[in-house]
Amino acid sequence: MTPDSLVTLRQHLENRLRALPAEARRLLHGRGRCWPGLEQVTIDWLEGLLLVQLFREPPAEWLDELRSMLLTLGGLPGWAAGGGQGILLQHRYLADSHTEYLLGEPVEQWTITENGLRYRLDLGVRQNSGLFLDMRHGRRWVQAQAQGKRVLNLFAYTCGFSVAAIAGDAKHVVNLDMARAALSRGRENHRLNGHAVDRVSFLGHELFKSWGKVKKLGPYDLVIIDPPSFQKGSFVLGKDYPRVLRRLPELLGRQGLVLSCVNDPEVGPDFLIEAMAAEAPGLVFRQRLENPVEFPDIDPDSGLKAMVFARENA
Template sequence: MKMNLTKHTTDFYKQNQTDMDYNQLKTFIRHIESQLTPQLVSVKRLFHGRGRRWPGLEQLTADWLGEQLVICLFKQPEPIFMERLISELVSLTEGEIWHASGAKCIALQHRYRQHQQMDVIWGNLEENPVVDESGLKFQLDIGKNQNFGLFLDMSQGREWVRQNVSGQRVLNLFAYTCGFSVAAIAGGAKHVVNVDMAKASLSKGRENHKLNQHDLNRVQFMGHDIFKSWGKIRKSGPYDLIIIDPPSFQKGSFALTRDYRKILRRMNELLTEKGSVLACVNSPEVDCDFLIETMRDEAPFLNFQQRLENPPEFEDLNPQASLKALIFR
């Protein structure tokens, strides 16, 4: 089946044009309340409106980040929606469930604004909490950037890496804050090379390794533009596992449908004979066939094995619009 780029693009823009319905906010609050227990894990998505399973709430997400409830708005709401949202959140803080959860803060991030303004609705925001995911520690950075340092929908991918890299050399492309690298070292990887042009993100990745008391002699950080550094990347190989998790679009540096192909055609010179590739894409505009067919064109010696499941809290009305994490061998 050929990928239907036009259909996915159309669906994506329909999603972003969806009106927000303040009458549905009680559903939003009830869904959050149902998960607020003293045993709630340190970091988790509590509400994923972007999965389009709740009509009228498609532009809302809610994450639990170190005992802090961080809500993101992806589209500017009508004033009455904002008034009702804040009112419902204040009422939430007055209930026994909220206090029993140990919650410390409610913050609202306006993702539709250029600087993603963060408003604290209740409590005091801790901008750099250390959270625990399956026994691994990560320090977040909440409020300054669009993302807070750990992509929660990729938790299954990190766990897969942790379970499958013992004794291997790993290349982590578009490493960001090195979540995959932390999982790989925890899983017994021999060596990990992290490549990302954002040196500040790699510095945070180094700190994440230190939080987990990892041997940094087994970890390499390369703050380079991937497309201008193949020689340096190749020198540290070959690799038993290559992880590719690029942004869908990054102005001036990465365009998904154009540049992914350039990466895959390098697999032959970077990968060991029995090596594996974890290829990821998180754009609703393309489906799994984009990766499968592009891999077939550029690295035909690699065969598609499986798509990793996404965490259940990230369920999407259209599974092809959500995160795609595919294993090739």
């Protein structure tokens, strides 16, 4: 976080404001380490709102200059032309992820669009807003694969994959997440898109205590596994991911597909390939989905890994 990095950031944002995307998109992914001095900064365009996130506490002078620079954006022609309404600065390095509203009225909920589908976000009240933009291609892939399928969405969070699956005419989707508030937002996301929720189940349970119920609702044609890298008291990636994978043979139908994901920069794609071979050897690696171009990374193996596996005879 240097003075030169602020100049770079301003120039980048001024360029992006000249042609803002119609849907929600990341405008700057500093965490991919392609922007020297901005490694702890991300900026998202949320269809009227600019969300700036800091993942490490910056020097006080740099922070003051950042605030001033962001405020000047509201006076640029592209801001009004693109429908700009507010600028938020979120301090993710703080325990409460404090959010400042630099421009515009405070707003706690906001609706965005992705691939023509609508999602409700929480802003300024939680660490994460409710939709991870780097998984855009994953949701699009699920929508394309879902027709007529029974889908199991593990670690469902706010059910973005479920919304995509029902939009793709899935027969039924089972969402499981221990955070019931997140599942409630998932129901709302389905309603935003006019989906009949009689084809969707919401299980607010801890996964490792609920295998019997999950299996009873199967078998599944598509299983989605997108866990947190670490969740205190419930999930540790290296220890618990293999425990999930070894259950797949009893959950999947004969032509079953698996979308297995991990977003820990310290864990490469080989982790999933090797763990799947050890725990569910009947499933073979088919492809890794490309990440959106707006999420560049100096090391592709550090970015999101969304890996497709299939039954060996599929």
